Amino acid sequence: MTRASDHSRDPCPYVIFSDLGASFAMGAIGGGIWYGIKGAKNSPRGEGLQGAVTSLKARSPVLGGNFAVWGGLFSTFDCAMKGIRQKEDPWNSIASGFLTGGVLAARGGPKVALSSAAFGGIFLAVIEGLSIVVSRAFADQNRPVMPQLPEVAPPAGH
């Protein structure tokens, strides 16, 4: 995934906010469905809906918050990596995942932090590796084509 040419994402410091919000929405919506089903399943017969709503209201904002912390911190580190290294490659996000995992578990002590950081790094490495594999696999199908530039006179006033 080359993000340098990806204009659908906001540029760097601003992408932190949109990533944070998107992560929160992802966690809250996913958690809503997840805990809704779980609450309905764990309720006694006849009180499924109420149990679903109670569990959903209690848990899904928390999950959204957790996702948002992860996503926002990750995006912050990603932007910092881009700024420091002046490069955009998979190592940026792998390092960001490592750092995010480490920082979020920092209160558990160095051992816990290191294992959480390793998990974050592995997680992002898997995602980046898979996205490379997928883009290689589909590279033949949609090979980049030179866009045909329409012949246009420059707009007046320039």
Add this chain to the structure above:
Amino acid sequence: MEPSKFERAKVGAMMGGAVGLCIGFVIGGYSLMRYGPGQRGYVDTLARTMVSTTATFSFFMAVGSVIRADDEGRAKIPIEWYHEKDRARAFRTPPVVILQQLQQQQQQQ
């Protein structure tokens, strides 16, 4: 052709399933080495871990890819919020599209 929401969810679920499979293999393998197989045996424990991580990841990735739309209707940070030096970087419309729009305008005139 913009893919539909369901289409995007499907792609996200597939991608998440692949990620979850790998993660489940790594995490499950690690916990097998560390804590042993338990009562079910090596293969069954690993398979259970992998299946549950695959389900979790594909579910959340499906949700995430639906809400993360890249189309033009996507909610974006308003350009006025950008620092002045960043505004040039924030291409909202690819240059080719701008050229096409200009061409259409010229044809209409």
